[in-house]
Every structure is written in structure tokens, then in C-alpha cells.
Amino acid sequence: DQQVKQNSPSLSVQEGRISILNCDYTNSMFDYFLWYKKYPAEGPTFLISISSIKDKNEDGRFTVFLNKSAKHLSLHIVPSQPGDSAVYFCAASAEGDKIIFGKGTRLHILP
Amino acid sequence: DTAVSQTPKYLVTQMGNDKSIKCEQNLGHDTMYWYKQDSKKFLKIMFSYNNKELIINETVPNRFSPKSPDKAHLNLHINSLELGDSAVYFCASSLAVRGLSSYEQYFGPGTRLTVT
Numbered sequence: 767d768q769q770v771k772q773n774s775p776s777l778s779v780q781e782g783r784i785s786i787l788n789c790d791y792t793n794s795m796f797d798y799f800l801w802y803k804k805y806p807a808e809g810p811t812f813l814i815s816i817s818s819i820k821d822k823n824e825d826g827r828f829t830v831f832l833n834k835s836a837k838h839l840s841l842h843i844v845p846s847q848p849g850d851s852a853v854y855f856c857a858a859s860a861e862g863d864k865i866i867f868g869k870g871t872r873l874h875i876l877p
Numbered sequence: 878d879t880a881v882s883q884t885p886k887y888l889v890t891q892m893g894n895d896k897s898i899k900c901e902q903n904l905g906h907d908t909m910y911w912y913k914q915d916s917k918k919f920l921k922i923m924f925s926y927n928n929k930e931l932i933i934n935e936t937v938p939n940r941f942s943p944k945s946p947d948k949a950h951l952n953l954h955i956n957s958l959e960l961g962d963s964a965v966y967f968c969a970s971s972l973a974v975r976g977l978s979s980y981e982q983y984f985g986p987g988t989r990l991t992v993t
Contacts, residue, residue, distance in 0.1 A: 800981070809881070809967050809984030810920070855920065864933055865982065867920040 769793045772868035785843040789856030796858040804853045851875045881985040889991045898953045898988045900968030909951035912967040958992045
């Protein structure tokens with residue numbers, strides 16, 4: 767039972783353009799959402815998070831949007847850079863509970 | 878300085894053996910975790926310790942036993958290894974906030990376990 771779904775296994779984006787990674791969730795009790803980035807042979811690195819009381823959180827080139835009614839969140843990266851090529855994991859949790867991770871989306875930034 | 882470190886990075890062993898993976902964090906965090914990333918790439922939590930106390934124990938075979946000698950260390954011991962145990966195991970740590978779980982976890986580099 768996948769509570770956090772990342773339906774695109776991979777995404778290719780031209781350098782300098784916007785990358786949009788999508789994530790859907792099924793558990794309406796989730797109240798905190800995170801994005802992690804992972805390079806090969808390394809552990810995931812925290813990128814950005816958002817609480818369910820907000821619909822947008824921005825940190826430099828990274829913005830996360832949350833649509834609670836649609837149970838959908840997205841990560842926007844603009845402008846995309848070569849170093850952004852990695853696997854991005856969406857994750858969610860309900861207060862006092864564990865974090866549930868999605869399967870990840872591999873982002874390729876093309877020169 | 879490595880924040881969360883794991884040893885070994887690679888581990889190849891035969892079925893039936895017993896092995897351990899060690900994890901240490903120097904972030905001063907109160908909570909540590911073990912995750913398993915299987916062949917389907919899902920990252921799933923196995924255990925969580927807060928100040929040496931077990932707080933999350935997912936449906937994991939009892940061949941897996943975590944040990945936390947202090948809050949900076951969380952080791953994973955696996956008895957009678959099976960082929961299906963082959964995976965990448967990640968250790969992580971976080972500050973304990975909002976009850977039992979914290980939301981920004983710092984991960985180690987992973988240990989790739991291959992059981993033959």
C-alpha cells in the first residue's frame with residue numbers, strides 16, 4: 767500500500783529551465799512533507815519541507831507547493847543546474863509517526 | 878567531518894552468516910533510525926531509537942536486532958542472513974521534536990549488503 771506515490775520514475779530537463787517533480791499521497795492524516803535529494807552511493811539529503819498549514823515554501827531555487835484538497839505536492843527547481851541531476855524522494859508523515867518515502871524520481875539535467 | 882557515518886560501506890556474505898553494521902552520528906541528535914532500501918528502491922523504516930530507547934519497530938524479522946549503546950550510536954545486527962536481506966541499509970539521525978518523530982533526518986552513506 768503506497769501512501770506516497772511518485773509516478774514518474776524519471777524526468778529530463780534542459781539546463782536553465784524549470785524542473786517540476788510531482789508527488790501524490792493518500793493518507794489525509796499527513797501533515798508534514800519533505801523532499802530529499804540523493805546522489806549515487808550517498809545517503810539522501812534533506813532539501814526542503816512544508817507543513818500542511820502552508821501551501822508554498824521557498825528556499826532559493828527550490829519551491830514546494832502543497833495542494834491538500836488534491837493530496838498533491840510538487841517541487842519546482844528553477845533554474846535547473848547540472849548538479850541537480852539526482853534522485854528526488856518525496857516523503858510525508860503524520861505527527862508523532864514515522865516518515866513514509868516515495869519511490870523517487872530520477873532527474874536528468876541536460877546540457 | 879562526516880555527520881552520520883556507517884561501516885562497512887559494502888558487505889558481501891553468505892546465507893546463514895551473522896553480520897553487523899555500525900552507525901555513528903556526531904550531530905548531537907537524540908533520535909536514530911535504520912532504513913532499508915530494497916531492489917524496488919523503496920526506503921522503508923525498520924527501527925528508530927530515541928535516547929537509546931526503541932520507539933519504532935516495524936514489521937521486521939526478529940533476526941534483525943538493533944543495539945544502541947549510547948545516543949550517538951545505533952548498530953544493526955543481522956542473524957542467519959537470507960538472500961532477501963540483500964539491500965542498501967541507511968542509518969539516519971534527527972533531533973526529536975513534535976512527539977516521537979522529527980522531520981529532517983540526516984542520512985549516512987548507506988551499506989550495500991549482498992547475501993550470496
